[in-house]
Amino acid sequence: MNNTSWVARLKSLPLRWSQTQASPEDAIAYQNWRQRFMRQRIRLALYIAILANLTFILLRLLLGAESPEGWSSIWLMTSISVEAGLLTCLGLHRTKWGRHHPELIFLGCSWSITLVEQVWATLQNIAFPGLFAWTLVFLAQATLVPVRWPLHLISQIGVFLYFIVVNAVLNLPTDSAETLWDPIRGLYLFWFCCICDGSVFLYERLQQAEFYARRELEVERAKSERLLLNILPEAIAHQLKQDQRTIAENFAEVTVLFADIVGFTRLSSGIPAQELVNLLNQIFSTFDQLAERHGLEKIKTIGDAYMVVGGLPKRRDDHVEAIADMALDMQQAIAQFKTQQNEIFSIRIGINTGPVVAGVIGRKKFIYDLWGDTVNVASRMESQGLAGRIQVTAAVYDRLKQHYSLEERGTVYIKGKGDMATYLLRGKQNSPAPDAACSV
Numbered sequence: 001m002n003n004t005s006w007v008a009r010l011k012s013l014p015l016r017w018s019q020t021q022a023s024p025e026d027a028i029a030y031q032n033w034r035q036r037f038m039r040q041r042i043r044l045a046l047y048i049a050i051l052a053n054l055t056f057i058l059l060r061l062l063l064g065a066e067s068p069e070g071w072s073s074i075w076l077m078t079s080i081s082v083e084a085g086l087l088t089c090l091g092l093h094r095t096k097w098g099r100h101h102p103e104l105i106f107l108g109c110s111w112s113i114t115l116v117e118q119v120w121a122t123l124q125n126i127a128f129p130g131l132f133a134w135t136l137v138f139l140a141q142a143t144l145v146p147v148r149w150p151l152h153l154i155s156q157i158g159v160f161l162y163f164i165v166v167n168a169v170l171n172l173p174t175d176s177a178e179t180l181w182d183p184i185r186g187l188y189l190f191w192f193c194c195i196c197d198g199s200v201f202l203y204e205r206l207q208q209a210e211f212y213a214r215r216e217l218e219v220e221r222a223k224s225e226r227l228l229l230n231i232l233p234e235a236i237a238h239q240l241k242q243d244q245r246t247i248a249e250n251f252a253e254v255t256v257l258f259a260d261i262v263g264f265t266r267l268s269s270g271i272p273a274q275e276l277v278n279l280l281n282q283i284f285s286t287f288d289q290l291a292e293r294h295g296l297e298k299i300k301t302i303g304d305a306y307m308v309v310g311g312l313p314k315r316r317d318d319h320v321e322a323i324a325d326m327a328l329d330m331q332q333a334i335a336q337f338k339t340q341q342n343e344i345f346s347i348r349i350g351i352n353t354g355p356v357v358a359g360v361i362g363r364k365k366f367i368y369d370l371w372g373d374t375v376n377v378a379s380r381m382e383s384q385g386l387a388g389r390i391q392v393t394a395a396v397y398d399r400l401k402q403h404y405s406l407e408e409r410g411t412v413y414i415k416g417k418g419d420m421a422t423y424l425l426r427g428k429q430n431s432p433a434p435d436a437a438c439s440v
Contacts, residue, residue, distance in 0.1 A: 030211050034204075038102045038147050039093070045144040046090045046109055053083050053113070078120040085112030103151055106141070110155040113137050118162055127167040131185070134159060135192055142196040147207070149200040156193045248359030254311035255323040255353040255396070256375055258382035259287070259330060262346045264304040279337070280304065283345070286333045294326045299370060305382075309370060312358055320353050320399040327351060327390045328427060346388040350381025351425070353395050380414045381422065390425040397423040405429050 057079045060072075089108045092098040098105050114130065114137050121128035138156060166172075261283070271279075284301055291298045291308050295316070299307040308326065311319030327349045337345045354374035360366050377393060385391035386409075397406055405426040411419040 026212055026215050029215065030208060033211060034147055034207075035102065038106070038145060039099060041145040041147075042102055042105055042109065043090075043093055045141060046086060046093065048140070048144070049109060049113065050083065050086045050090065053079060053086065057083070074120065074124060078117050081120065082113055082116045085116055088112075103148065106145060106148075106151055107155055107158070110137055110141055111158060114155075114159045115162055118159070118166075122166055122170070122172065125170075125172055127163070127172040129163060129185075131189070134189070138193060138196045142200050146200045146203040149197050149204065152197050152200050153193075156197075160189075248357060248361075249313070250355065250357055251312045251315070252355050253319070253353060254309055254356050254358075254370075254374070255319045255351060256356070256370065256378035257308050257310075257323050257327060257349060257351050258379050259306040259308075259327075259347050259349045260382055261304040261334075262348055262387040283334065283337055286336075287330060290326050290329050290333065294322045294329075296322055296326060297368075300367060309356075312356075320396060321403070323351055323353075324390075324392075324396075324400055324404060324425060327425060331388070331390070348382050348385040348387055349390040350378050350383070350385050351390065351392045351396050352378035352381055353393070353399065377414060377417065377420075380417075384412055384414070386424070392423050392425050394421045394423070396425075400425065403429055 057076070060075065060079070064072075086109065089105050089112060092108070093102075093105045114134055117130050117133060118128065134156075138152070141155070142152060267276075284306060287306050287308070288298060294310075296308050296310045297312060299309055301307070308323070309319075310316065310323045310326075316322070330347060330349065334345050334347050352374055354372070354377075356370045356372040356374050358368065358370050360368055381391045381393060391409065391412075392400070392406070400406060405428065406423045407426060409422045409424050412422045414420045
């Protein structure tokens with residue numbers, strides 16, 4: 001087996017049963033998170049190991065200075081070799097190769113402490129069971145890098161295999177009264193490693209479950225966010241999430257459009273309910289796309305009526321022109337829809353501009369709505385308009401007359417306002433006026 005395939009096998013040591021319960025996207029996201037987590041924790045473990053080994057070196061130097069007869073140059077060379085191995089791992093960890101192979105850095109860090117002293121002992125023809133170093137390393141790495149339990153097991157087996165195989169082949173004597181072959185010591189090491197590996201296994205299970213739960217929560221939060229933004233403007237939704245009980249704002253000038261499908265009441269009595277709803281959905285979805293294209297805010301639909309406004313919640317100077325453009329596009333769009341008898345739909349549209357109050361009231365089924373005389377007049381412009389035409393007030397006419405083609409309709413009695421001069425929007429100047437569609 002070449003080195004590349006061995007590394008690939010190390011990377012593929014997964015938590016297989018739990019991955020089958022997650023989507024492929026979640027499984028990949030978890031693998032990426034675990035890889036980042038592992039790199040961060042290995043870096044922390046390397047810093048601690050380097051610092052800890054350095055303190056042992058300094059302590060030995062101080063003790064050697066006080067008691068020269070207890071000085072051990074072999075121990076010092078072993079400790080310096082361990083420090084060099086750890087520093088090498090830290091350097092490799094910062095490279096591109098190290099970022100892609102954290103599992104090898106992990107093993108290098110572990111074996112720099114546990115195997116280096118074994119190699120030095122072998123060079124001195126001694127079998128040295130370093131139980132103190134082994135247990136400290138196994139416990140530290142299980143605590144600091146609690147993922148990829150098979151790597152922990154590999155690091156432990158590597159140490160035991162070296163000690164048993166090399167020392168058995170060379171038949172080296174031990175420097176201690178107790179040897180690794182002692183049953184009590186062997187059982188102690190077995191259970192110590194089992195507990196370390198088991199704790200890593202359980203910790204990662206918990207982390208994985210938490211990761212997937214967090215991902216699911218984020219997905220549900222995103223769905224709720226999209227749903228809320230489908231109901232309310234983004235700025236208003238943000239205020240509601242901050243628990244503002246009442247939201248209201250004055251707008252000095254906006255433009256309001258009401259549209260109503262001509263003859264829809266008669267049509268609705270002759271077709272099934274499901275077909276009626278599907279037809280309305282198609283028409284209003286088209287209007288929604290137009291509102292989004294023109295940067296306008298849809299307020300609501302009431303039956304077969306459609307309400308949209310320009311100039312709020314984000315203020316803009318060209319709100320009248322934007323509403324006028326949408327009204328013209330709505331006339332063209334409605335002509336694409338036909339009844340089963342091939343009758344073309346038409347709509348009445350009314351437009352007015354002026355001040356409004358906008359906000360959200362109530363505690364349930366929130367809706368962003370408008371209030372004020374401007375809204376009432378816009379509604380009257382539609383209800384008392386002509387089929388297939390766009391009726392506007394004098395205020396709208398004054399804003400559009402330089403760049404749009406309008407004709408005077410005359411005075412229309414508006415409830416609560418009396419006689420009002422009204423105009424019919426035909427199109428943009430130098431552009432052909434849209435034909436009024438036949439009513440159903």
